Every structure is written in structure tokens, then in C-alpha cells.
Amino acid sequence: MSQDGVEERAGAGRRARRLIVxxxxxxxxxxxxxxxxxxxxxxxxxxxxxxLDPSDxxxxxxxxxxxxxxxxxxxxxxxxxWTDLGxxxxxLSEPWFHEIDDESATAWLSGRLPGWLAAEFGLDEWPEELSxxxxxxxxxxxxxxxxxxxxxxxxxxxxxxxxxxxDDGSLWLDAAGVAVGRLPLPxxxxxxxxxxxxxxRLPDLDGxxxxxxxADALMGREPVMDSAVLRLADGRRVRLLAIRVRNGxxxxxxxxxxxxxxxxx
Numbered sequence: 001m002s003q004d005g006v007e008e009r010a011g012a013g014r015r016a017r018r019l020i021v022x023x024x025x026x027x028x029x030x031x032x033x034x035x036x037x038x039x040x041x042x043x044x045x046x047x048x049x050x051x052l053d054p055s056d057x058x059x060x061x062x063x064x065x066x067x068x069x070x071x072x073x074x075x076x077x078x079x080x081x082w083t084d085l086g087x088x089x090x091x092l093s094e095p096w097f098h099e100i101d102d103e104s105a106t107a108w109l110s111g112r113l114p115g116w117l118a119a120e121f122g123l124d125e126w127p128e129e130l131s132x133x134x135x136x137x138x139x140x141x142x143x144x145x146x147x148x149x150x151x152x153x154x155x156x157x158x159x160x161x162x163x164x165x166x167d168d169g170s171l172w173l174d175a176a177g178v179a180v181g182r183l184p185l186p187x188x189x190x191x192x193x194x195x196x197x198x199x200x201r202l203p204d205l206d207g208x209x210x211x212x213x214x215a216d217a218l219m220g221r222e223p224v225m226d227s228a229v230l231r232l233a234d235g236r237r238v239r240l241l242a243i244r245v246r247n248g249x250x251x252x253x254x255x256x257x258x259x260x261x262x263x264x265x
Contacts, residue, residue: 041183045156048136048143050103054110063111066104073098074230074238078256093256095241099249102137109133137245141176155181163243170223171240235259 053059080093110133131154132147138160145158160176178187228240235258242253 039181039183042155042181044182046136046143046145046158046179046182048138049134049145049156050106052106052110052132052134054132059107060111062104062107066100066108067112070098070100075232075234080256082260089260091258091260095253095255097251097253099251101249102135105137105250106134109135137248137250139246142173142245142250159187163245165228165240165242166223169227169229169239171225171228171243172220172223174220 078093078096080091082089082091113133130146131149134145136143136145140162142161142163143158144161145156147154147156149155157178157180159178161173162176164172164174166172175187178185230238230240232238237257237259239255239257240252241255244251244253
């Protein structure tokens with residue numbers, strides 16, 4: 001295997017571990033719910049939270065439609081040209097946009113995320129602490145929440161994140177707030193409690209080196225991805241150039257690229 005292949009496989013492994021640990025951290029954050037269980041505000045769902053049944057066929061259908069649209073968009077053949085970067089030649093497409101509304105994103109999180117994690121990363125058991133996951137796209141921010149506990153009596157832990165792509169191509173999520181229900185909590189405390197309780201509540205995460213990294217990323221201390229690039233099976237890459245949240249939609253500006261050594265194979 002080439003050095004590039006080794007590095008890409010290692011990078012994929014690191015991203016897989018980070019994703020699994022991120023899910024674990026959210027589940028482990030249930031310790032915060034116990035602390036504020038007696039507060040009335042913690043029992044109320046956020047104002048943006050939607051009534052949702054993940055088993056509803058309409059939700060499942062919407063999730064599948066959104067997934068197929070995203071796959072088709074990523075793999076679409078687009079106009080572009082070869083560019084000489086000095087040490088290599090790269091084919092670059094014209095920049096292109098893709099957008100998703102928060103209801104479609106929530107449908108996918110509810111209807112497809114558990115199965116996708118199992119298929120891609122071997123996460124066979126969805127953490128029982130998580131009964132529902134939703135997302136809301138406010139102006140400039142992504143609000144993501146998870147219901148911890150049963151659907152009827154569980155409480156919603158949510159975070160407000162401001163995404164950005166830095167000049168070096170790294171993807172960041174700057175934390176702007178955390179809440180249980182409608183009760184705001186100190187972000188540093190919630191993430192710290194989740195990080196500390198992850199090993200105890202989710203023993204299968206023991207020994208994973210990225211737990212601290214994920215916690216720091218959720219705190220905005222380091223990027224979620226050093227290079228916001230998605231590698232396609234045919235050798236092409238999709239690079240995230242910019243990200244914007246507005247009017248209930250997540251908008252991304254991307255560019256498809258192909259290295260000359262891949263094209264020559």
C-alpha cells in the first residue's frame with residue numbers, strides 16, 4: 001500500500017473513532033441531567049424541538065430521499081480544469097453549492113444515523129441513553145439536541161454550535177451554549193462532566209485516545225477536522241470551502257478535485 005493509502009486509512013480510522021466517541025460523550029452527558037433533574041425548566045423541550053416519531057414511515061422516507069440526494073450531489077460529474085500546483089497537478093471542478101433544511105437533517109439523524117454508524121464504523125449498539133436526536137439551523141448557528149432517557153420522560157440535552165472553515169481548510173465548531181431542556185448550563189462544565197463520565201457509562205470506549213480531542217473540539221479548542229475533505233471511492237475528493245447557516249438551512253460551498261497520480265492509474 002502506498003504512503004498516501006496508509007495515511008488515508010489512518011485518517012479514516014481517526015475520524016471513525018472520533019465520531020464514535022462523540023456519540024459516547026453525548027450519551028455520557030446524561031450525568032448533567034441528574035444534577036438538574038429537580039429544575040422545572042430542564043423538563044421542558046427547547047422551543048425549536050419538534051414532535052417526531054423515528055419509526056414514522058414519512059420520516060424514514062424523507063431520510064432516504066435526503067441521503068440519496070446527498071450521495072448523488074457528491075458524485076456528480078462537474079465541469080472543471082487541471083491546475084498546476086508546482087509539486088503536482090490537480091483537477092479542480094468549479095465550486096458548487098449544496099444545502100439541506102433542518103427537518104430533512106433531523107429525519108436522517110432519527111431514521112438513518114444508527115444504521116449508518118453500524119455499517120460504517122461497527123457501532124453495533126446505539127447507546128440506550130439516546131432515544132432521539134434532532135437538529136435546528138438558526139441564523140449562523142447549528143442547534144443539535146439529544147433526548148436522554150425515554151421519549152416520554154427523558155430530557156433534551158442541546159448545544160448551540162457555530163461552524164466555520166478556517167483559512168487553512170480546517171473545520172471548526174465554536175460552542176455558543178449548552179442547555180438541558182430550557183435551562184442553560186456552563187458549556188465547559190457539561191463537556192467536562194461528559195468527558196469524565198464516558199469511561200464509566202460507556203466501557204466500550206475505554207482506551208480510545210480521541211475522547212479528549214472530541215471534547216476539545218466541542219469546546220472549540222481545536223478543529224473537528226484538520227482538513228475538511230471527503231474522499232470518494234473513485235479517488236476523487238470533495239473539499240469543503242465554506243459553510244453557512246441561515247433561514248433554516250445549512251449551506252455548503254464545495255469543490256471536487258482529483259490528483260494527477262490518481263488519474264494516471
